[in-house]
Amino acid sequence: xxxxxxxxxxxxxxxxxxxxxxxxxxxxxxxxxxxxxxxxxxxxxxxxxxxxxxxxxxxxxxxxxxxxxxxxxxxxxxxxxxxxxxxxxxxxxxxxxxxxxxxxxxxxxxxxxxxxxxxxxxxxxxxxxxxxxxxxxxxxxxxxxxxxxxxxxxxxxxxxxxxxxxxxxxxxxxxxxxxxxxxxxxxxxxxxxxxxxxxxxxxxxxxxxxxxxxxxxxxxxxxxxxxxxxxxxxxxxxxxxxxxxxxxxxxxxxxxxxxxxxxxxxx
Amino acid sequence: xxxxxxxxxxxxxxxxxxxxxxxxxxxxxxxxxxxxxxxxxxxxxxxxxxxxxxxxxxxxxxxxxxxxxxxxxxxxxxxxxxxxxxxxxxxxxxxxxxxxxxxxxxxxxxxxxxxxxxxxxxxxxxxxxxxxxxxxxxxxxxxxxxxxxxxxxxxxxxxxxxxxxxxxxxxxxxxxxxxxxxxxxxxxxxxxxxxxxxxxxxxxxxxxxxxxxxxxxxxxxxxxxxxxxxxxxxxxxxxxxxxxxxxxxxxxxxxxxxxxxxxxxxx
Numbered sequence: 001x002x003x004x005x006x007x008x009x010x011x012x013x014x015x016x017x018x019x020x021x022x023x024x025x026x027x028x029x030x031x032x033x034x035x036x037x038x039x040x041x042x043x044x045x046x047x048x049x050x051x052x053x054x055x056x057x058x059x060x061x062x063x064x065x066x067x068x069x070x071x072x073x074x075x076x077x078x079x080x081x082x083x084x085x086x087x088x089x090x091x092x093x094x095x096x097x098x099x100x101x102x103x104x105x106x107x108x109x110x111x112x113x114x115x116x117x118x119x120x121x122x123x124x125x126x127x128x129x130x131x132x133x134x135x136x137x138x139x140x141x142x143x144x145x146x147x148x149x150x151x152x153x154x155x156x157x158x159x160x161x162x163x164x165x166x167x168x169x170x171x172x173x174x175x176x177x178x179x180x181x182x183x184x185x186x187x188x189x190x191x192x193x194x195x196x197x198x199x200x201x202x203x204x205x206x207x208x209x210x211x212x213x214x215x216x217x218x219x220x221x222x223x224x225x226x227x228x229x230x231x232x233x234x235x236x237x238x239x240x241x242x243x244x245x246x247x248x249x250x251x252x253x254x255x256x257x258x259x260x261x262x263x264x265x266x267x
Numbered sequence: 268x269x270x271x272x273x274x275x276x277x278x279x280x281x282x283x284x285x286x287x288x289x290x291x292x293x294x295x296x297x298x299x300x301x302x303x304x305x306x307x308x309x310x311x312x313x314x315x316x317x318x319x320x321x322x323x324x325x326x327x328x329x330x331x332x333x334x335x336x337x338x339x340x341x342x343x344x345x346x347x348x349x350x351x352x353x354x355x356x357x358x359x360x361x362x363x364x365x366x367x368x369x370x371x372x373x374x375x376x377x378x379x380x381x382x383x384x385x386x387x388x389x390x391x392x393x394x395x396x397x398x399x400x401x402x403x404x405x406x407x408x409x410x411x412x413x414x415x416x417x418x419x420x421x422x423x424x425x426x427x428x429x430x431x432x433x434x435x436x437x438x439x440x441x442x443x444x445x446x447x448x449x450x451x452x453x454x455x456x457x458x459x460x461x462x463x464x465x466x467x468x469x470x471x472x473x474x475x476x477x478x479x480x481x482x483x484x485x486x487x488x489x490x491x492x493x494x495x496x497x498x499x500x501x502x503x504x505x506x507x508x509x510x511x512x513x514x515x516x517x518x519x520x521x522x523x524x525x526x527x528x529x530x531x532x533x534x
Binding site: 044047048049072075076077078079080081083084085087088091092096097098099100101103104105106141142145149151158160164165166 | 311314315316339342343344345346347348350351352354355358359363364365366367368370371372373408409412416418425427431432433
């Protein structure tokens with residue numbers, strides 16, 4: 001079983017991805033696809049006059065500030081626009097995809113963080129209306145049900161809390177919990193870079209191999225969202241993942257190339 | 268098996284509906300829920316500066332003019348916002364719901380109408396960029412898969428064409444095709460009126476019973492969307508439906524009351 005996570009960047013080539021998924025599914029391998037939609041979300045949020053706000057935790061990790069209005073935009077763009085456009089695209093390539101959010105069948109269940117701290121300038125502020133949380137459990141029965149009937153699940157946030165509230169959640173963390181719940185050994189992460197870079201923006205500084213036990217050492221090279229990817233990766237290996245492939249989602253055969261080792265391999 | 272269709276009006280009380288669904292599911296009956304989202308769609312379309320346009324066919328039936336931009340709004344509001352808010356609400360009431368659009372697993376497959384005619388003033392205009400179509404077949408396997416595993420499917424348009432394009436489709440017609448494909452005998456339709464009214468807006472003019480063979484006679488009383496409901500009902504009975512209940516989605520126990528006959532019963 002192969003878990004593929006694609007970022008929400010504009011340059012990600014969904015046609016190339018769908019083509020690879022088709023040939024991998026035809027070879028008999030089961031695939032689960034998890035997608036982001038951050039760029040489109042930011043665009044639509046702006047058009048709807050509720051622009052995306054980000055906050056920084058005291059430990060320096062950036063995340064999106066999500067109140068109920070932001071959840072509405074989130075549902076529209078992730079579970080609606082991008083999820084269904086991705087499903088239709090897979091159908092065009094002959095892959096029988098079914099799109100679900102973390103809310104459906106309580107697929108991604110988490111705990112809402114009722115109070116979070118945000119670093120603003122030199123001060124720490126307490127936020128209490130945040131609809132965010134961390135995924136803790138997976139409805140693996142529903143995933144197996146789809147896989148066993150030859151559907152490719154196409155998944156996205158938001159998740160659902162224990163009190164059945166809709167919560168925004170970190171995709172990298174959620175996929176790591178899926179790794180544990182489903183016993184996944186291989187995971188491909190596609191984004192708008194050839195892999196993990198030593199120097200931000202310099203594609204020639206690609207790091208080819210990372211030892212899973214030394215992930216912390218790479219936090220110094222990680223800008224913005226990359227920090228979350230490293231933390232997600234650490235959790236995925238704690239959940240018994242064997243190999244993680246970080247690779248380029250903009251090029252032809254992005255998944256097949258990733259598995260061949262053209263990007264960063266964490267093992 | 269009970270098919271419930273709820274309109275997209277603002278006054279529809281989703282809490283009352285979810286409460287009834289919970290008690291019916293607990294009694295052992297299988298439920299499929301189909302929802303609209305027209306009011307929210309029109310609001311969001313306006314906010315996004317792509318207001319909903321309607322066209323009138325030469326035979327006088329109104330429908331939404333849907334190009335690719337309108338499909339984006341459609342996906343956002345139907346498959347995203349309203350579908351997932353409904354699923355989360357059902358989860359709050361203890362119903363394990365799974366939300367799907369007609370695209371997922373090719374649940375609702377139809378034929379795209381490549382050319383449609385629109386009546387504008389006294390003239391008939393040909394429209395060729397319309398992304399609309401009529402549902403012709405259902406992936407009943409996917410519905411049974413969910414029902415047999417105790418999930419309540421929460422379904423909405425759009426549908427998918429034979430060429431895997433996303434197409435807007437008439438909900439009333441799509442539910443009628445589901446009736447045939449799944450062998451459904453009972454269907455409840457909830458909207459913002461106590462049932463079919465003889466005089467538009469006059470709730471005391473409720474028609475209590477309609478003979479399924481005389482549905483055409485009622486077209487004279489039908490304003491706007493009601494025409495489509497009558498045409499959908501005709502098709503549902505052609506597909507071997509036994510009883511259709513049209514009732515009020517704004518009041519307590521809307522489904523239980525509908526089944527008791529407080530609205531219009533077509534049989």
